[in-house]
Structure formats: C-alpha cells, structure tokens
Amino acid sequence: DVKVTQSSRYLVKRTGEKVFLECVQDMDHENMFWYRQDPGLGLRLIYFSYDVKMKEKGDIPEGYSVSREKKERFSLILESASTNQTSMYLCASSLEGAQIGIYGYTFGSGTRLTVV
C-alpha cells in the first residue's frame, strides 16, 4: 500500500515562528500536494508539485511556501506563522496522468497546527 507520512500529528507554534510541515511518500509518486482543511470549507489546495524542484501555487498560497528537493519529500513552510493559519494540514500524493482518475490521491493522516 502507498503510504503518505506526515511527521507530526499535532503542533503548537507561536505567532511569528517559521514552521515546517514534512510529508514523505514511499511509492515513487510524481505528484504531491498540500491541502488545508477547515470546517465548512472542505479541503483547499495550498501548493502542489509535479516533479522534484517544481512547485505550483494552488488556491490559497499566501503565507506559505514549499520545497521539494527529493521526489519522496514535500515540505510546507509557514514563513511567519499567524493565528489564521491554525488549521488541519493534509498532504497527498498521486501517480500522474490518467492514473489519477483511477486511483485518486493518497492522503496522509494530517497535522493539526495551532498557532498561539
């Protein structure tokens, strides 16, 4: 089974801190994604990556950046954490092209981040 692992299940950070959320997948997937999940809003795409060192902005990239130095690892960075970034963060990965429609995405278990 494909496994997507997020390094932290819960995090508490202070306003202004630089925060790193790590995600690792073990099935050689080309695509990786970072979503933010908030009640009543579903999942919203922050950033995604189709290849190493490649990144694309999603729907809500402001206040975030990403890094993909290796194929299996995709990091989300909050440059200066703010209280409105308190949320659940989900990482996902997928195969490419038509296979996405067959298999969908594989998600990690999420990191619940609280910024105080």
Added chain:
Amino acid sequence: AQTVTQSQPEMSVQEAETVTLSCTYDTSENNYYLFWYKQPPSRQMILVIRQEAYKQQNATENRFSVNFQKAAKSFSLKISDSQLGDTAMYFCAFMNLRGQNFVFGPGTRLSVLP
C-alpha cells in the same frame, strides 16, 4: 472554475439502515471524474468510490453505490446496511481529466447510531 456543494452538513442514521448523502457540482467540462472520500476520526482520508463521467453506469463498491445524474450534475452516495465504522466525514470531490487538482465539497458529517 469548478465548484462542489454538499448541502447536508450533518446526518445521522441508525445502524443497518440506508442513508444517502447529496452532492452537486458545477463544471463546463464534459468528461471528468467524481469521487467520494471518507475521513474517520483517525483523520486518514480513504477513497470510497469513484465515477467516470463518460460512463453511464453507476459505480458500486460493496455497500456503497452512487446515483450519478450527469445532466443534473448530481452525484449522491448511498450507504446500505450502515455500520458503526461508517461514522466519518464524507467529502465529494471533482477532478478534471488532466488530474491537476481535486475540488472538494465542504463535507457531510455522518453519524451511525447503535
């Protein structure tokens, strides 16, 4: 841009009964994929069922089936013989054929009552 709407924020059903979760979407594309994902308290998102828009036959996976009405842009999920383990958030999601991004609905919280 595509949008996905789930009009039922919360639902409950008695164990062993049947429940239907609603989903509507808006798109100008003719071919696409639709998915239902389940997120139990463990928070792991699990793919429940998928439908290809160019297939008229409704998808089924064991106790889970969909009612796909392409003209109405409706994609409801029916859960038969509900079990306690079905308690979860359920997300409807749309994906275009390029597979670049899921568009998720806001979710429906389903509680299965003993």
